Amino acid sequence: MNLVQMLEALNQRWKLLVRLFLLVLALLVVIDAIPALVDKEKAHTAMELLPGFWSVYGFISCVLIVYVSKWFGDIGIMRREDFYDD
């Protein structure tokens, strides 16, 4: 099976991939909550001791970046492609 067929095959099993991905997400939080698996001695602050802290942080970061950037673009930063042409 060549590379294109592999990518096609993955593309066709999109739903399965999504389910696997959600499972991995859940597992990550669960693993983070088990002290025997994740040694939190290396944590830098107290709030990082909460299970799944970085999951929440990552998700909020992503949402924040998208919304703040879009707002920033809408206040006059985004222009037509020929803005500088005249």
Added chain:
Amino acid sequence: MTDLWIHPALILLLGAALLPLIPERVRPGYLLLVPILVFARVHTMAPGTYGEVPFLSWTLTFGRVDALASVFGYIMALMAIIGTLYALKVKKKGEFAAAWVYVAGSLGAIYAGDLITLFVFWEMMAFSSVFLIWFRGRKESLEAGFRYLLVHAAGGVSLLAGILLYSRGAENLAFVGFNVQSPGLGEWLILIGFMLNAAVPPLHAWLPDGYGEATFSGAVFLCAFTTKTAVYALARGFAGLEILIWLGVIMALYGVVYAVLENDSRRLLAYHIISQVGYMVAGVGIGTQLAINGVCAHAFAHILYKGLLFMGCGAVLHMTGQSKFTELGGLYRKMPWTFVFTLIGGLSISAFPLFSGFVSKAMTVQAGFDEHMLWAAFLLMLASAGTFLHTGLKVPYFIWFGKNNCKPETWERAADPPWNMNAAMAITAALCIFIGVYTPYLYDMLPYPTDYNPYTSYHLSETMQLLLFTMLGFFLLLKKLEPKAAIAVDTDWFYRRGGQFFYRAADKGLNGLNQTGDKLAMRRLPSSLTRFFAKPGAHLQWLLLRPFVRGGEGEIAQVRESIDRRSRHGSYPVGTSVLLSVLFLSLMSLLFFLF
């Protein structure tokens, strides 16, 4: 000079000079041989000080080889090989010559032991790299190149002015750490020169502007050398300067914000250079041994993964003629290998475990946490999420999957690139993974000894959560991230629009002044003077008497007429003449007695 010591930059300069004489048949071999020789030379240089030349009252030092210089020299020489391999089939010989002189400038600056030598090589970089933009040949490239050159010339002037001011107080011009506790004006100007090349906002807009317009192969060189030479210079001169921490954090976030808005894949990558160099600038600001190690490691890893990303998007541009997301999409069927390599670059820059960014970025962030700079460290983590969002997800998704926006001719042309480009990408991708898997390779090269281990359970858990939940956010917000055919205005507005305004102001203002002057001095004034002097007596009388004349138009005309007539014939009543004479004499007498 003590004994014969060959500067690696010299090999490149000679190689570039001889390039036009090399026959077509052996040219590919020659093109690869020169950078390989340079790499071998860099690799075999023992620590020490070489190439000292007395010049006026100073000593120029061309070869200061120490741990900090070596790690930068090593990766830059390596990138010269990869970049040349990638560009191997480019027809224009001038592009290789420009690229090699550019790399020579970079290596020269890295090994420079004094500020004068540093400045000379610094300028060499600016004046050679601009050709990598101009060779694209588009009108936009020409304009972007001029802007790039002007901005860098301004930065160079600031650097030179700083060096001159600094030289008055300093014993010699050795390029060593500056006084970061209380920098003088000279040091600040030097810092501005360095920061311009490091693309620290607001001195950064030349970067996406220039790199987005460069040739497909030129951008691979550009992304590696200018900013990383500046990072080296900052690490050498300004380690521990606190303001750099905050500037670095701002940079890291700035690039991320603009990347959301960007429609051109290579400009998006350019904004992420700013973001990634932000980590390095912040690391320089923190200035601890771990932080400086992190800076060097991240610069090393960055040159490879950013080169790889520019090679991937460059291949798309080269093969399809398009680099905008709104003109691409669904290309995984046509360019699968380019996709895989670009994805590896994306995972590396995003600091995925087992990829190069994971082992390098973490050092800087860890140094921030160690120094209890929690805000800075947390914001850098936020920027990490943004990096994965764009370079790891947005770029691959909207070029290779997503909605297929390709025109028929784009689709027709799309295919994996020639063998040399694939080979360059494959080697770089392999190196990215190698660095991520076998940490001693990179860590042993760093300026300070380190026992840092990125593969702790906590760091792994932290990174995987951060990245995969960012991925969740990406797919949930996919609609919002759909590319739009628009441009985002950046600080280059000031010199682009400013230039237009200046031109118009000069046109309206100066030309207007010219016209008014012409109208007044050349046309109006002579004719009115002529009219006045035709009958000066009558005009003077009329001017004096005009306020006292009352009556209708007919009467006024009558008075005017009588004044004219009298003045023409010189016939005034005797009484008037006597009255005027008496008045005049009284005035004179009064003045005489008073003064």
